[in-house]
Amino acid sequence: MSAEEKIVFSYPTGLTTKNTHYCPGCLHGVAHRLVAETIDELGIREKTVGMAPVGCSVLAYEYFGCDMVQASHGRAPAVATGVKRARPDLYVFSYQGDGDLASIGLAEIIHAANRGEKITVIFYNNAIYGMTGGQMAPTTLVGMKTTTTPTGRDPGERGAGNPIRMAELLATLFTPVYITRQSLLTPQDILKAKRAIKRAFQLQNTGFTFVELVGTCPTGWGMTPSESNDWAGEKMVPVFPIGVFRDTEKGI
Amino acid sequence: MSAEEKIVFSYPTGLTTKNTHYCPGCLHGVAHRLVAETIDELGIREKTVGMAPVGCSVLAYEYFGCDMVQASHGRAPAVATGVKRARPDLYVFSYQGDGDLASIGLAEIIHAANRGEKITVIFYNNAIYGMTGGQMAPTTLVGMKTTTTPTGRDPGERGAGNPIRMAELLATLFTPVYITRQSLLTPQDILKAKRAIKRAFQLQNTGFTFVELVGTCPTGWGMTPSESNDWAGEKMVPVFPIGVFRDTEKGI
């Protein structure tokens, strides 16, 4: 860089320099970066502990530049509870996929939210199980083909159910202080998502904070990255509307 | 009975004649009777399989006059799924307490509801763990003293959370066809609850049906039965409002 120019976008120090194992175009990488930038901007890297889930983002512990704990499948909110109760002075976040959070870990996320654990949960919703090869997730759209819904998710005869909307569901609880859903599909969306994540961290020590992110899985969906982003915008966002479902401080 | 009189209220054949082990005044008995009457009235005793949970109502398998399965703690909806998927021609119900359904079994009830399992879930909400000696339940009211919230349930400093409202929570799902909350505190309430249970059974083969019943636990609460009914009416019902939260057929 010469003195005649200024960097307007660069690599955050909240991330390690390790190349990720994510597929090309997978938005897990974007979500990671937003969390890392938040940690940077709040200057809390040395006070933060993150939980990596089981799922494609299991290796998140290699990518975040803070202390990390790898949690068993679905139990990151319970593990985070153990961390935060023991060390209330730390910033604690969990990063989870939809299989992890909304399927096997459904009881753990709801109870952590209901107890008002002072943690931030980053929920990457890509409507599929990426890691294990593209099986149906609780958030899979109706009609979507996956390796376990070969004829498309069928809530009728096959009884495979409808997509579960976690943000709405958690918003039926009294305790959480911040619940939002954002998307990562365009630069504009990403900037909004970033603000949401930052707000969640800022509110963390007042109660439970939750940021759902509509993401993609080009590999699991069998689409190119660009197609994936378009498809998610067209098909997922109507089912998973963007918005703030709880912000106690703002009276929402 | 002489020819000069008519029985206006008597023992349903859907119940065995076994005396229950419930404490005096415990409304589990009332809930059991309503289910049994429903089974009688619909004439489906020989086509019905019930799930007994783990909790005070674990011995429900001795009281209902139909085939019964005792399920592991919290998993009655999963067991019922196994039963109904294998034999869609049977009527299948689970009977569960709040510890069972809303604590350890939270993932199972939500996913069964979301898959639209064609079962009826009878949820006895007495805001406490009766069987194990009066510990906090997910539905315990704020400030209520239990053996694990000795200073009263404290959602603040002690992070014990707020009561979870299962009917409202399940109503965020697209799939269920009938979700209601009723109470068992007065004869009038009981008659309404009865109608709800009957409707749930009648709708069962169209989808997932759920009847939450506000009940009591005189032993766990340390009150007389009458005090318990009064207290539940005054304190619980405002937090757990009576109503129909989903009735797809009626457009609710």
Added chain:
Amino acid sequence: MEKLLMKGSEAIAEAAVRAGCKLFFGYPITPQNEIPEYMSKRLFQVGGAFVQAESEVAASNMIYGSAAVGERVMTSSSSPGMALKQEAISYCAGAELPVVIVNIMRGGPGLGGIQPSQSDYWQATKPGHGDFHSLVLAPASIQEAVDLVMDAFDLADQYRNPVLILADGLIGQMMEPVTFRQPTERVFDKSWAVTGCVDRKPNIVNSLFLQPQDLEDHNHKLFRKYAQMEREEVRVEEYLMDDAELAIAAYGTTARIARTAVDAARTEGIKVGLIRPITLFPFPKAAFERYVGQVKVLLDVEMSMGQMIEDVRLAVHDRIPVRFYGRVGGMVPSPGEILDQIRTLAQEVSQ
């Protein structure tokens, strides 16, 4: 019979369907994802049902439900997922329900890895909580997996007990030619099932016995079944044991690998044989016991840190020294490694 080249996981699933399995409840986990995936296509074709459960805990309780109505049902998972099924398996055993459970093992502990392993021998054969046993079958090839799965359903029904197929990731992932035999036509009494109490008293499927004496009686009843299994269901393969002075004890894929090593050692003139338990519970004690006096050293080979070895030692009453060779964490022992072990032992013994 037509031969088909099939992946182990898919062959296992197909065998189950042919054995009359109508219901499958499972949850994805590598290296067994092909089983639920296959079932999600196949079962609806035969009028059955597939449910992707929300977790292993739920899946294992769903099979409990389907078994309670008397239908043939299966679930599958891999090591960490199997840990989550332990409570429900105990319930199935306690309530005497016939269920078939497939464990395609991977390395541990914890999240571990996803490569082949045999580290769940204990979890399978010495399960908790409570006193009970699953009948445990360990195939060494895809054909055997297919045959054992078909048998598993009959055994489960006969004993009203969980039957486990314990295989490693190699069996799950590799392809071999298989043929499917006709299922047996055995008919089993299911009058205990909860199918609606038409013309009979209500049936109850239950494992709770609040009176200690009742629970003790129930335990004794269960253990009479296990004793019968020990008498009647033991399966074992012996290979070149007639004149063996050395013997290898190994199960599953490890046993195949060991056989390659045994063949190689035989060409060097080493009198070594192989005892391969096919049932891990009931353990083929007699097959080992009878070589006390003949075999000078046993080499137990496992893809774990030494779990089956205890059963081997108990079977020979510690009268044959039992050595151990194990690879873990997804490392698969090679024939060469085992051959080296055999050579060393042969030398030792000849001295």
Added chain:
Amino acid sequence: MEKLLMKGSEAIAEAAVRAGCKLFFGYPITPQNEIPEYMSKRLFQVGGAFVQAESEVAASNMIYGSAAVGERVMTSSSSPGMALKQEAISYCAGAELPVVIVNIMRGGPGLGGIQPSQSDYWQATKPGHGDFHSLVLAPASIQEAVDLVMDAFDLADQYRNPVLILADGLIGQMMEPVTFRQPTERVFDKSWAVTGCVDRKPNIVNSLFLQPQDLEDHNHKLFRKYAQMEREEVRVEEYLMDDAELAIAAYGTTARIARTAVDAARTEGIKVGLIRPITLFPFPKAAFERYVGQVKVLLDVEMSMGQMIEDVRLAVHDRIPVRFYGRVGGMVPSPGEILDQIRTLAQEVSQ
């Protein structure tokens, strides 16, 4: 030191607090409810925290979290609940986290009953999934429970490994006088803990090793710790063994009952002693082994269908015949029943 008459469960909880346990995560289940109940009062007094978890699965993952930051933490449960904790215990072992877990056993399988039992010996000592061990301590009195709980925290920290207290419902429910000793002042290195990466590289608590060779190395590392436990941590009580021709093997409450029977038999002139394993893993092999030649018959007594007996047989290399006497399902063997067994064996031996 003041003596207090305390219920086992409460004494265990108090001992934990005195040992510096700051966090407890648990879920109600009989017969151990008094532990979480006590902790819900006590921990907030010492600046710690109590959470009634939503399930045993959650509780066992919460202790994983607290242990990861280096705090002393405990959970407790009973048999079916322990089955649900198996996955997380394997994670704790895999990630090398020091946790203390109390199992107040009840009868099984399935829902079983709530009365005392020892049916989780296997679940505790031969756990799955993956190759690992918890260090398992089995108290026979409330005083010993208190002492072992305090030791458990040190052992957990020293080995960075789960330590289990395995007791039956009697230990959980009965009252005895206890005194609490001062905790040791041992300081343990916790530089691995995730406490915020001030002036150091980020720490990672993890059990995933995708490369088989790495996972195998990790397994070997863990097993070096277990080998050290086998060398250094074995605990056992021997009672009247000097001249014993018969011996009883029993742990926990069963061992106390057996001692009463041994005393009675001694008054009849029968030379019988008692070997009581206090650590179940590492199992006190040597304590048994050394009586090969002296003891003519061993009687293994359990409140289960015969689980520890395998370790006893292995320990004596099957060179002493090992007989079994067990009661299950909540039935507690009486001293008289055991005495009858001893008498029969004495007669047999003298013939």
Added chain:
Amino acid sequence: MGNRIEVDMDRCKGCGLCVSACPADIIELGDDINLKGYHFAVLTDAAACKACAFCGVICPDVAITVFRGLKK
């Protein structure tokens, strides 16, 4: 014959819910105890019974049968 209720004294646990529920105030817990040690419910004034069945409806132990007299 008038209206009346029959209380199955062996089932009754003396919880008193029927006592509170009875609009005519004609049920009370008696002095006698049953085998389990409970003071079971008794009807004090059959003449005042309206056969509304509230007692039966609220009884958790289904201990009450309610009869309506057909001729008065």
Added chain:
Amino acid sequence: MGNRIEVDMDRCKGCGLCVSACPADIIELGDDINLKGYHFAVLTDAAACKACAFCGVICPDVAITVFRGLKK
């Protein structure tokens, strides 16, 4: 000096998201491949770059650094 971006060719996985996101349409996937076999992104016309950083913001692999030229 003008605006520009730098693509870390070893990090880039050639997903093309930056290509779609660039409002000036001046990024494309080149012909060369990197060590992992991906056709990495290249800037075709620095002069047209507005330094809006959209490419950087959307890149899942944080492979792009965006520079704004201070004097034109």
Added chain:
Amino acid sequence: MQYDVIIAGFGGQGVMLIGQLLSNAAMMQGSRTVWMPSYGPEMRGGTANCTIIVSDEEIGSPVVPHPHAVIAMNRPSLDKFEPLLQPGGLLIINASLIDRKAARDDVDVIYVDANRLAEAEIGSAKSANMIMLGAYIGRTGAATPEIVKSAIAKKMVGKEKFLPANEAAIDLGMKIAAEQA
């Protein structure tokens, strides 16, 4: 020397409490002791009972299949535990609630009209259990009345006003035991 006793009755009769007091007294006098309860929800509505052992030596089995003494507060308890009593053992029967005599003739029996006496003499129906405890220590000497009273005092910190009644109940029980000797 080992004393052991099973104390049994309905839930609300305070059998667990007097068992703990006895065990506490034993501890305070330097004996070894165990208190072991029946437990579990299935006890609900049934009988509750506890076993107390007091001994000079280390206590082996906490389970006593054939106790030296039984305190039966109600009829089901008498029916259940009388047959288990050791020959020559001591049976203390709450005559207020139990309408039969002892069936065994090889044991020592004390009949205590505990509920009636508690109301009539002590002025508190709740003291029936204390009278029974008094009778037990009076006859066996498992603990001295003084030490039992201090065990009570220790338990009642904050509720000292009930102390005199309880002490009187112990004395009354002792007296009855002495009278029926």
Added chain:
Amino acid sequence: MQYDVIIAGFGGQGVMLIGQLLSNAAMMQGSRTVWMPSYGPEMRGGTANCTIIVSDEEIGSPVVPHPHAVIAMNRPSLDKFEPLLQPGGLLIINASLIDRKAARDDVDVIYVDANRLAEAEIGSAKSANMIMLGAYIGRTGAATPEIVKSAIAKKMVGKEKFLPANEAAIDLGMKIAAEQA
């Protein structure tokens, strides 16, 4: 007689497919056979490979640490598996993507410009793997081309129009193997 081969390359190069075809052909000709894949998500972006064994006799170990043959579709695969090859074994290198020569001089090597030939001669870049398979069976005789072709035909039911190209690719591979003999 036992043939074994490791086929390795990038994810999209069809290495699993030709392995399965070979295994299928072996089965159809009455041999015993095993196809064993590398598996798991960590393979993502890395190399995929499979081992195929064809034998007259029962097959023991499905794992072949030192294969008789290696088909390397890309550079990382060559780097990884060349050293494991048995002395005297066969190494088939996709020269289109691999810019180095074999490092071993104790093995038989065939260089196949597979990607280029696939496009140029067969008219489909996707056939590179079939050319490699042709070269393998041409040199080893592990299966006859006829039977491999019928294995392909069986696999391609419904997509018969691609059959000629694939058959031509097999023949081309065989020819190259013969030329480099």
